Amino acid sequence: MKIVTWNVNSIRMRKDLVVNWVKENKPDVLLLQETKCLDSDFPKEDFEDLGYNIALSGQKTFNGVAILSLYPIEDIIKDFDNNPLDHARYIEAVIVAPESVVRVASVYVPNGETLDSEKYQYKLKFFDALESHVSNLLKLNESLVIGGDFNVAPEEIDTYSVADSLDSVLFHISIRKKLRSLINLGLYDAYRLLHPKEQQFSWWDYRRGAWHKNHGLRIDHLLLSPEAADKLDSVSIDQSQRGLDSPSDHAPIICELRK
């Protein structure tokens, strides 16, 4: 089963690019972030025509997450307890494939703006509440894949420049500790599990010529329960999508699980 996470930065602006990628790569499950539209404005037909079932948690202007699946989507959950924000940043569901069942989630963690902002406090609290929810999910002992834009680079290898990142909301030690604590519940960072020494990024700022200088960070992740990690065959980041015309600032992350 091929499961993909991708922050598309507006599904309406990115529709053709995402449709073309889906036709080429045929993911079984596609977890989207930053769809930036109401559910009624999501271009459902373009994906339904390709055979996808769709579960949405959207809002006007900002945020928005989605699950697209070639298999039935069941038990949809759109929030978790103690989430400090009334934003469309989380959707979870069970994917029922013929010979395998997997629980998936699409999460868009707040950026945090600056270390001294109120939004950064919300980012810290969002992680606490997410960790509490995920700790309950792990008790189910299911195959679980949490994909999304976590807005955190886990380790030094995951940034183009440690010096430039130390005071960044994407890398400050206080937020890396939150991601570490979440993973320490017993999750596996799929990319790092199969590529322990490689440096590959998932996001490059639109500003400052970041893409052309490869000034990126790895802030998008697929976090796997032990049951899912045991079935992990491959993980890759499709950086080619960042180099196309009118791209998202994020690249898709792809994993394949055995049945």
Place this chain on the structure above:
DNA sequence: ATGGTAGGCTCCCTA
């Protein structure tokens, strides 16, 4: 050299 791009929407916010 202290810059600039993108999306959604409105004269600004978010990233």
